[in-house]
Every structure is written in structure tokens, then in C-alpha cells.
């Protein structure tokens with residue numbers, strides 16, 4: 001049976017990917033950062049299955065800049081596939097912390113590529129890139145050949161890592177893939193991203209424990225897909241004979257305002273009664289209208305994004321209503 005290593009296993013995509021690979025019979029390893037909390041909520045369902053937890057799921061401490069530990073663990077575990085999903089992924093935050101964003105997202109990826117280049121048994125490597133590499137592009141929709149014109153420190157870091165992944169494929173012969181992911185959401189999305197912030201606050205307002213939703217610009221449009229669809233495509237990319245780059249997107253955009261309206265409507269509220277503009281959430285530069293062309297993924301992987309935004313909003317609001325209700329009950 002195959003084995004895989006996942007960086008960023010505790011995140012939204014990492015947890016869905018771990019589930020998918022375990023269901024396919026893989027042994028799954030994950031790198032996790034050491035901190036004082038051992039709570040890993042998104043992996044809890046996997047930890048509860050004692051057979052999986054004891055025999056096929058292994059977590060290893062290593063920060064992305066700890067090359068010695070990463071090399072040692074990779075030498076010991078010898079995975080067939082490596083999915084590199086970790087890094088500072090908040091675009092807004094990258095304007096406040098550009099150095100650490102580049103250290104982990106850009107240099108962290110280069111370090112992994114360097115380690116793999118030296119391994120005797122080289123795993124197939126996937127780098128999760130981002131539509132942020134296109135920034136404000138001249139063409140729409142964007143594909144794998146659209147020039148990179150990033151407008152955030154995060155986008156610049158991802159552009160560097162994407163180009164390095166291509167270079168290690170073309171110059172050093174690694175099986176190295178970029179998946180250029182447009183926004184992808186789910187009930188496991190981090191609460192500081194706009195979709196989850198909206199669904200969480202809509203749930204709180206409808207249950208009477210919050211009144212206002214403070215936000216930045218509502219004008220941006222996003223090509224929003226569903227995270228479990230995206231991790232399925234990630235797995236497919238490493239089952240191919242040759243490595244390539246793939247845009248993963250739905251090809252349809254909606255505005256932040258559309259999302260807001262849909263989420264509030266689903267709990268019977270009008271967002272205009274609760275929305276408050278807050279300059280803290282405005283960014284120095286915005287990508288306004290990114291939309292992806294996933295033809296390459298469709299043709300080579302047989303993949304299309306299946307879940308529509310309406311279904312994503314509903315599933316997120318439903319989960320947040322459950323979570324907020326639970327936390328209110330605990331406080332009583």
C-alpha cells in the first residue's frame with residue numbers, strides 16, 4: 001500500500017486530504033508545528049478511529065524551516081507521495097507579516113524541493129499554489145500559462161514557490177506538480193477567511209449572541225469552489241504518468257456581497273441590518289476579478305468542480321449553527 005506525507009495536515013485541505021488518502025488505504029504522515037496546544041480539531045474524527053490512529057496515521061513535529069528534521073523524517077518514512085499544503089495563507093495578514101510569509105510560503109517550499117532532490121527515494125511532490133499569483137491579470141479566465149502579476153506579499157511568495165516547483169521539474173527531473181487553486185471553502189474553513197467569518201457571524205446573530213458583522217471591502221469577486229472537490233483533484237494529479245501544472249477552479253465568480261446575502265438569507269436575516277464597514281479589514285491592494293479555466297484538469301484528470309456556491313453556503317451555515325448552539329449550551 002502507498003504512503004503519503006502531508007504538510008499542513010491540520011488545515012482545511014490537509015484534513016480532507018488525510019481522510020481521502022486513509023479511505024484509499026494509504027498510510028498517512030503529517031508534519032505539524034510544535035506548540036503548547038495539542039488540540040487538532042479537524043483531525044479529531046480520524047483520531048477517534050483507534051485502528052487508523054495507531055496503524056496508519058502518524059504526525060511528526062517539524063516547522064517548515066527545520067530542514068534537518070524534515071530530511072530525517074523523510075528518510076525514515078520514505079513516502080511515495082508528498083502533498084505540500086502548509087504555509088501562511090492569509091492574504092490580508094501577508095501585508096502585515098511579509099517576511100515570515102515569504103520565509104514559510106516561498107523559502108519553505110524551496111527547502112522541501114532541495115531535500116527531495118537529494119533523497120534516494122524521491123516522492124512525487126505536489127505544491128499548492130494559488131490564484132493570487134495572477135494578481136491583476138490581463139486575461140480572463142486565467143490558465144496555467146497566464147503571466148504571474150501578484151499584488152500581495154502572499155501572491156509574490158506563491159509565485160516564487162510555483163516557479164521553483166516548475167524549475168525542479170524541468171531542470172532536476174522531479175515529479176513536481178503545481179495545483180493553482182482558486183478559493184475553496186467548507187465548514188472547516190478557518191474563521192478569519194471571509195466566507196467562514198460571514199457564516200459564523202450570521203449563525204451568532206441569528207442565535208442572539210452577536211449583533212454586528214465588521215468587514216472590509218465587499219466589492220471583490222471570487223471563484224469559490226468546495227474544498228473536498230479540490231483535494232480529490234490533488235490526489236489525481238499524483239496518479240498521472242507525468243507531472244504538470246493544473247488550475248483548479250469552478251469558472252464562475254460571485255461577489256463578497258453575494259455570499260453575504262446568501263448566508264444571511266439562509267438564517268432569515270437581512271445583512272444590511274448587521275453589516276458594518278471596518279477599515280481594519282481593508283487591504284492595501286486587492287485582486288478584484290480572478291476566475292479560473294480548469295480545462296487542463298478536466299482533460300487530463302477527468303476533474304470538474306461539482307459543488308455550487310449555494311450548496312457550500314448552506315453547508316457552512318448549517319455547521320456554524322450547530323457549533324454556536326453547542327457552545328452556548330456549554331456556557332449555561
Ligand SMILES: C[C@H]1O[C@H](OP(=O)(O)OP(=O)(O)OC[C@H]2O[C@@H](n3cnc4c(=O)[nH]c(N)nc43)[C@H](O)[C@@H]2O)[C@@H](O)[C@@H](O)C1=O
Nearest residue numbers: 089091130131182183192193194195215216217220256281
Ligand atoms: C486563492 C486564495 O484564496 C484565499 O484568499 P482571499 O481571496 O484573500 O480570501 P479571503 O476570504 O481572506 O478574502 C476574500 C475577499 O473578501 C474580502 N473581505 C472583506 N471583508 C473581509 C474580512 O473581514 N476578512 C477577510 N478575510 N476578507 C474580507 C477580502 O478583501 C477579499 O476581497 C486564501 O485561501 C488564499 O490562501 C488563497 O490562496
